[in-house]
Amino acid sequence: MVDLQSQYQKIKPEIDKTVTEVISSAAFINGPEVKKFQSELETYLDVKNVIPCANGTDALQIAMMGLGLKPGDEVITVDFTFAATVEVIALLQLTPVLIDVDKDTFNMDIEALKKAITPKTKAIVPVHLFGQCANMEEILKVAQEHDLFVIEDTAQAIGANYTFSNGSVKKAGTIGNVGTTSFFPSKNLGCYGDGGAIFTNDDDLAYKIRGIVNHGMYKRYYHDVVGVNSRLDNIQAAVLRVKLPHLDDYCDARRKAAEYYNQGFSVTDKISTPKTSNFTSHVFHQYTLRLKDTDRNALHQHLLDKGIPNAIYYPVPLHSQKAYADERYNEDDFKVTNELIETVISLPMHTELEKEQQDLIINTILEFIK
Numbered sequence: 001m002v003d004l005q006s007q008y009q010k011i012k013p014e015i016d017k018t019v020t021e022v023i024s025s026a027a028f029i030n031g032p033e034v035k036k037f038q039s040e041l042e043t044y045l046d047v048k049n050v051i052p053c054a055n056g057t058d059a060l061q062i063a064m065m066g067l068g069l070k071p072g073d074e075v076i077t078v079d080f081t082f083a084a085t086v087e088v089i090a091l092l093q094l095t096p097v098l099i100d101v102d103k104d105t106f107n108m109d110i111e112a113l114k115k116a117i118t119p120k121t122k123a124i125v126p127v128h129l130f131g132q133c134a135n136m137e138e139i140l141k142v143a144q145e146h147d148l149f150v151i152e153d154t155a156q157a158i159g160a161n162y163t164f165s166n167g168s169v170k171k172a173g174t175i176g177n178v179g180t181t182s183f184f185p186s187k188n189l190g191c192y193g194d195g196g197a198i199f200t201n202d203d204d205l206a207y208k209i210r211g212i213v214n215h216g217m218y219k220r221y222y223h224d225v226v227g228v229n230s231r232l233d234n235i236q237a238a239v240l241r242v243k244l245p246h247l248d249d250y251c252d253a254r255r256k257a258a259e260y261y262n263q264g265f266s267v268t269d270k271i272s273t274p275k276t277s278n279f280t281s282h283v284f285h286q287y288t289l290r291l292k293d294t295d296r297n298a299l300h301q302h303l304l305d306k307g308i309p310n311a312i313y314y315p316v317p318l319h320s321q322k323a324y325a326d327e328r329y330n331e332d333d334f335k336v337t338n339e340l341i342e343t344v345i346s347l348p349m350h351t352e353l354e355k356e357q358q359d360l361i362i363n364t365i366l367e368f369i370k
């Protein structure tokens with residue numbers, strides 16, 4: 001699905017040099033590369049505070065701890081996402097409230113959001129799924145009206161731009177109270193191991209979070225709050241410093257590849273290609289099709305048999321997962337997700353896709369569905 005090796009070959013001299021330097025310096029934890037990366041990412045995102053941490057799941061958990069959410073507080077998120085989002089809500093003994101998504105963008109459905117609010121609701125977690133932003137302007141309106149926190153799960157959309165109706169533009173993850181991301185190798189800005197970060201313009205929240213990631217310490221060996229141990233290591237930060245200046249080019253390469261797929265599939269009405277909302281750019285973490293009148297599972301297997309990577313993101317709605325099932329849920333409230341899990345298929349998407357590879361993928365699919 002991704003070709004990290006070819007991408008590495010293009011930046012190999014810089015990566016090898018910086019990684020070797022970190023190893024020679026033996027500054028593996030809390031080293032200077034982490035501070036430099038933090039400040040470079042703050043500049044790129046135009047956000048006051050970036051707090052690096054160990055992975056994108058921790059980032060979500062720590063953001064919720066920082067906001068002081070308490071057991072029993074309801075946190076609304078989407079049914080159609082990677083499990084990490086709901087996992088941390090449950091882990092903190094908050095009450096996850098899963099809602100349906102929009103059919104065209106796969107992102108949070110605003111009507112479903114409004115319906116899900118109760119007096120116990122404390123936060124909303126929109127996920128910028130597959131690389132485009134959820135409808136943040138509407139989400140912020142709902143949040144303001146009900147005094148709720150907004151935590152943006154930006155693991156799949158770092159680098160995406162959100163344009164408000166007044167024309168102002170912000171980076172995904174810097175719009176709500178706090179944003180989180182993942183530097184997992186296959187993410188759009190991936191390191192060579194695990195990594196993550198939290199973004200916020202709220203200096204008080206940033207202060208709290210900097211303590212939480214470090215065992216709840218604000219002064220060495222004085223533990224004011226219960227914290228965790230969640231660090232981005234110096235080698236990963238060094239890798240990310242090499243890759244960050246390429247992020248916009250990486251996003252462009254993904255967009256170009258998506259356009260090429262779109263053209264290829266425009267000849268059939270059995271395939272619905274990704275739709276982008278007018279308020280967001282799309283950075284195509286995934287390129288995901290919706291199929292009509294086609295046996296999706298048979299296509300999935302056919303492509304695998306032909307040696308063409310493809311994946312089903314996601315095969316099971318969260319509300320049907322054993323860990324998160326709840327009798328409060330009503331199938332009628334998840335019509336879109338229930339349909340998507342049967343009809344979506346994601347194709348190879350990365351920065352090094354060649355047209356010949358895409359032609360083979362497109363032709364194999366068109367041949368199968370005709």
Ligand SMILES: *Cc1c(COP(=O)(O)O)cnc(C)c1O
Pocket residue numbers: 055056057058081082084085127153155156181182183184194195196
């Ligand atoms: C990848 C991902 C995460 C978790 O990130 P990790 O670094 O793997 O912990 C969280 N949310 C979404 C939507 C993701 O895609």
